[in-house]
Amino acid sequence: MTPASVQPLHLTDYDAYLFDLDGVITPTVEVHRRAWAETFAEVFSARAVAPYVDADYFASLDGRPRFAGVEVLLATRGIVLPEGSDLDDGLDTVRGIGHRKNRVFTEVLERDGIAAYPGTLRLLDRLDALGAMLGVVSSSRNAEAVLRAAGLRDRFRVVVDGEVAAREHLPGKPAPDTFLRAAQLLSVDPARSVVLEDAASGIAAGRAGGFACVVGVDRGAGAAALSDAGAHIVVQDLEELVA
Numbered sequence: 505m506t507p508a509s510v511q512p513l514h515l516t517d518y519d520a521y522l523f524d525l526d527g528v529i530t531p532t533v534e535v536h537r538r539a540w541a542e543t544f545a546e547v548f549s550a551r552a553v554a555p556y557v558d559a560d561y562f563a564s565l566d567g568r569p570r571f572a573g574v575e576v577l578l579a580t581r582g583i584v585l586p587e588g589s590d591l592d593d594g595l596d597t598v599r600g601i602g603h604r605k606n607r608v609f610t611e612v613l614e615r616d617g618i619a620a621y622p623g624t625l626r627l628l629d630r631l632d633a634l635g636a637m638l639g640v641v642s643s644s645r646n647a648e649a650v651l652r653a654a655g656l657r658d659r660f661r662v663v664v665d666g667e668v669a670a671r672e673h674l675p676g677k678p679a680p681d682t683f684l685r686a687a688q689l690l691s692v693d694p695a696r697s698v699v700l701e702d703a704a705s706g707i708a709a710g711r712a713g714g715f716a717c718v719v720g721v722d723r724g725a726g727a728a729a730l731s732d733a734g735a736h737i738v739v740q741d742l743e744e745l746v747a
């Protein structure tokens with residue numbers, strides 16, 4: 505997709521800002537990455553396929569709902585597993601793999617806590633002062649816990665996360681539905697709203713939803729990959745948007 509030119513971003517031009525969580529508000533993207541790497545190293549070595557590499561995270565897991573990510577990554581190694589049940593914890597079903605990874609993620613979150621990126625806090629402060637409406641749109645089912653751990657839950661009027669998506673049967677990113685649902689809950693027009701994302705799948709979702717501006721935050725995916733996915737603007741940190 506060819507990025508349209510919307511540079512620089514004038515914060516007063518828009519009514520609402522929809523933030524992805526992991527890698528945009530908090531560095532939980534690193535926790536997800538480590539938990540996935542640990543889990544899939546075991547899954548792949550047990551099956552004698554090509555070992556898990558860091559690029560697998562960005563290509564298959566980043567931004568996608570938990571079990572959808574597992575299926576996409578297994579498919580890259582030609583592996584198809586049964587869906588499994590909510591009780592599975594073994595590595596022979598899609599749900600079991602997702603649950604195992606989630607146990608690692610939760611242990612690290614509870615042990616180490618999490619703090620927001622300072623640049624994101626500065627942007628949130630500025631947007632608050634401007635009276636913009638703020639929402640979180642995350643594929644994660646841990647979004648509420650992460651926001652609470654970072655002391656940020658009260659700063660967002662709506663949170664559309666993996667739990668909401670499952671409850672309302674909304675397809676996850678790269679489909680636009682979760683972003684569109686947040687815009688609907690805020691009663692704002694996507695054409696007057698901004699999406700902020702660090703994952704190619706999330707940028708694709710923002711563009712598919714017709715949002716006025718999709719900001720890519722490069723936390724490791726690479727500026728070229730985020731531009732190719734359709735980001736109007738790519739920054740290294742949201743501090744850059746606070747003039």
Ligand SMILES: O=P(O)(O)OC[C@H]1O[C@@H](O)[C@H](O)[C@@H](O)[C@@H]1O
Nearest residue numbers: 526536566567570643644645646
């Ligand atoms: O397993 P959870 O917490 O529901 O998260 C699902 C996905 O949520 C996304 O926000 C992360 O980018 C992914 O790394 C993660 O896999």
